[in-house]
Amino acid sequence: MIVPTHQGPLxxxxxxxxxxxxxxxxxxxxxNASAALFRLIAEHVSIELLSVTREGEAFAVxxxxxxxxxxxxxxxxxTGLLESGDSLRGTAVRMGVPLxxxxxxxxxxxxxxxxxDEVMIRADIDSVAVVTEPTLDAWRIPYELYRSDAxxxxxxxxxxxxxxxxxxxxxxxxxxxx
Amino acid sequence: MLTKQELLDPLARVRTDEVVITSMSIVxxxxxxxxxxxxxxxxxxxxxxxxxLALGVAMAQPSRRVxxxxxxxxxxxxxxxxxxxxxxxxxxxxxxVLVNRTYEITGNQPVPGAMAVxxxxxxxxxxxANVYHFDEAGAYASALEGILRSKIKGGPTFVSVSVAPExxxxxxxxxxxxxxxxxxxxxxxxxRFKKALEN
Numbered sequence: 039m040i041v042p043t044h045q046g047p048l049x050x051x052x053x054x055x056x057x058x059x060x061x062x063x064x065x066x067x068x069x070n071a072s073a074a075l076f077r078l079i080a081e082h083v084s085i086e087l088l089s090v091t092r093e094g095e096a097f098a099v100x101x102x103x104x105x106x107x108x109x110x111x112x113x114x115x116x117t118g119l120l121e122s123g124d125s126l127r128g129t130a131v132r133m134g135v136p137l138x139x140x141x142x143x144x145x146x147x148x149x150x151x152x153x154x155d156e157v158m159i160r161a162d163i164d165s166v167a168v169v170t171e172p173t174l175d176a177w178r179i180p181y182e183l184y185r186s187d188a189x190x191x192x193x194x195x196x197x198x199x200x201x202x203x204x205x206x207x208x209x210x211x212x213x214x215x216x
Numbered sequence: 217m218l219t220k221q222e223l224l225d226p227l228a229r230v231r232t233d234e235v236v237i238t239s240m241s242i243v244x245x246x247x248x249x250x251x252x253x254x255x256x257x258x259x260x261x262x263x264x265x266x267x268x269l270a271l272g273v274a275m276a277q278p279s280r281r282v283x284x285x286x287x288x289x290x291x292x293x294x295x296x297x298x299x300x301x302x303x304x305x306x307x308x309x310x311x312x313v314l315v316n317r318t319y320e321i322t323g324n325q326p327v328p329g330a331m332a333v334x335x336x337x338x339x340x341x342x343x344x345a346n347v348y349h350f351d352e353a354g355a356y357a358s359a360l361e362g363i364l365r366s367k368i369k370g371g372p373t374f375v376s377v378s379v380a381p382e383x384x385x386x387x388x389x390x391x392x393x394x395x396x397x398x399x400x401x402x403x404x405x406x407x408r409f410k411k412a413l414e415n
Contacts, residue, residue: 062276063275063276065272086275088275088300088303088304089300089303090268090297090300091294091296091297091299091300092294092296094262094264094265094294095265095294095296095297095300097265098262098265098266098268098269098272099268099269099271099272099275100272101272102269102270102271102272102273102275102276103272103273103276104272104276104410105256105269105273105409105410105413106273106274106275106276106410106413107276107277107410107413107414108272108276110272124262124263125262125264125265127262128260128261128262128263128265129262129265129269132260132261132262132402133261133402133403134403134406134407135406
C-alpha cells in the first residue's frame with residue numbers, strides 16, 4: 039500500500055493538467071495513492087469519471103471511447119496493470135490507441151536495488167513493484183516516473199509520445215497524491 | 217432456439233445507422249450480411265472485452281445507437297462489465313448475448329455453467345433498464361425493430377438470445393477472409409471505423 043503523505047504531488051496540479059490536455063474521460067479503479075485525484079475528477083465539470091470492476095475493462099472502455107472521438111485516460115494501480123495484460127495488448131496496443139495511463143506505483147519506496155529471485159517472496163518488499171517496469175518493458179509500453187509536481191511537464195510529454203507512436207504510454211506515480 | 221441467420225437476417229434488414237460491434241463466432245456471419253464502415257469486429261483483439269469496448273463507443277457517441285453482439289463465453293469472462301455499463305448511465309447501448317452455451321470457434325467445448333446461467337436474470341440484477349430474452353425466431357423477429365427503434369427507457373438494453381451452436385472456425389485478419397472488416401488489421405480498421413463515426 040502507498041500511504042498518503044503531505045509530501046506527495048498534488049492531485050489538483052494533475053487534474054488541472056488533465057483538463058488542459060482536454061481529457062474527456064478518466065476510466066479506472068481508485069487506490070489509496072490516487073484517491074485524492076479520483077475525488078477531484080468526480081467533481082470536475084469537464085472530465086467524466088467511470089469506475090470499472092477490473093482494470094482490464096478500463097483499457098477496453100478507453101479504446102472504445104477513443105474510437106468514438108473522445109480523449110480518455112486510464113487511472114489504475116500497478117497491480118491492476120498486471121491484471122490488464124491481455125486487454126491492454128489486444129485493445130489499446132493492437133488498435134494503436136494513443137492512450138495515456140496513470141499507474142500508481144505500489145511498493146516503489148521499498149524497491150530493492152538487487153534482483154535475486156528472493157525479492158519476490160521477501161516480506162519487506164512488495165513484489166508488484168519488482169515486476170512493474172520489467173512488465174512495461176516486455177509489453178513495449180513507454181513510461182516515465184512522476185515523482186512530484188516538478189514532473190508535471192511529463193504529462194504533456196506522455197500525450198505527445200502516445201500520439202506520435204499511436205500507442206499507450208504510462209506515467210508511474212511513485213508517491214501518493216495529496 | 218434460433219440459428220445465427222435467424223438472429224442476424226432481421227437485424228441486417230432493420231439496421232440503418234447503428235454501430236454494430238461483433239465478437240467471436242458471430243464476426244464472419246455478420247460481415248457477410250453487412251458492408252458498413254460502422255461495423256467493428258472485436259477480432260484479433262482480447263477475448264472478453266467486446267462489451268466494454270462497445271460501452272466506450274456508446275459513451276463517446278451518445279446520439280448514436282450502439283449494438284454489441286457478444287458471445288456467452290465472452291460475456292462470462294467479464295460479467296463485471298454488466299455493472300459497469302449500468303453505472304455509466306448510457307441509454308444508447310443494446311447488448312446482445314448470443315447464448316449457444318459453447319466456445320464455438322474452438323470446437324464447441326461447453327462454457328462454465330452452460331446449462332445453468334441465466335444471462336437475462338443477471339442483466340436484470342445488474343440494473344439494466346430493458347431486458348429481453350428470446351428463444352424462438354418468430355417472436356424475436358417481431359420484437360426486434362421495436363427494441364431498436366423505441367425510445368429507450370432510462371438505461372441500457374440487454375437482449376439474450378438462445379442460438380444453436382454451429383461450427384465457425386478460428387477468425388483471422390487477412391485477405392483470405394471473405395468479410396471486408398476482417399481483410400485488414402485491427403489497427404487500420406480502427407481508423408476507418410473512427411472516421412466513419414466522425415462523419
